[in-house]
Amino acid sequence: MINKFLLTLFVIFICHQADAQINAPVKWFYTFEKSSNGEAELIITASVEKGFRIYSTKMKENGPLKTRIIFSPSKSYELMGAIIEPEPSIIYSDIFKMDLHYFEGSIIFRQKIKLRAKRAFIEGHIECIAENDKISILPNEEHFRIDIQ
Numbered sequence: 408m409i410n411k412f413l414l415t416l417f418v419i420f421i422c423h424q425a426d427a428q429i430n431a432p433v434k435w436f437y438t439f440e441k442s443s444n445g446e447a448e449l450i451i452t453a454s455v456e457k458g459f460r461i462y463s464t465k466m467k468e469n470g471p472l473k474t475r476i477i478f479s480p481s482k483s484y485e486l487m488g489a490i491i492e493p494e495p496s497i498i499y500s501d502i503f504k505m506d507l508h509y510f511e512g513s514i515i516f517r518q519k520i521k522l523r524a525k526r527a528f529i530e531g532h533i534e535c536i537a538e539n540d541k542i543s544i545l546p547n548e549e550h551f552r553i554d555i556q
Contacts, residue, residue: 432456432537432544437553439529441522446487447555449529451476451516459544461535463495463508464516470503472546474535476516483527484555487519522555529553 436452453474455461466473476490493515495508520529533549 431547432459432539433461433535433549435533435549435551437551439553439555441555445522447484447520447522447527449518449520449553451518451533451551453510453514453516453535455511455514455537457512458539459537460496460509460511460539461514461537463510464490464492466508467505470500470505470507471538471543472534472536474516474533476518476531476533478518478529478531481527481529483522483524484529485521485523487521491517491519525556527555529555 432455434454436454438450438452439447440450441447453461462471462473464474464476478486493510495510497506497508499505500507520527530550530552532551534546535549536546537544
């Protein structure tokens with residue numbers, strides 16, 4: 408009896424997680440602004456579904472998974488400095504015993520680059536966890552490619 412109950416609970420959990428993965432609460436958009444001095448600024452926008460949040464790229468360790476924007480190495484560009492993000496909201500977590508820095512709504516991340524070629528393909532991926540007060544959507548890798556001409 409207990410085994411059937413646990414199995415049913417497990418199946419419901421898996422189905423719920425699968426549905427959450429299909430209807431991802433974070434959508435990503437990519438563009439750039441090119442300047443005349445051989446530099447460009449990558450603009451990576453996260454659109455977070457109402458009621459969900461993602462965490463800052465600058466989140467301290469020992470907390471929930473911070474958002475990570477990882478650029479693949481290339482000879483056609485060079486990263487200039489760290490990712491620039493807006494000021495996050497902060498809430499204290501009794502679970503992690505620390506302040507959590509998070510974002511809701513639309514968030515714009517910026518990364519300056521130095522172009523080493525007339526055309527550059529910026530590739531990489533993003534890892535983040537989206538959660539609300541009821542569920543956490545496990546991290547997914549969002550792959551991207553930005554073509555700068």
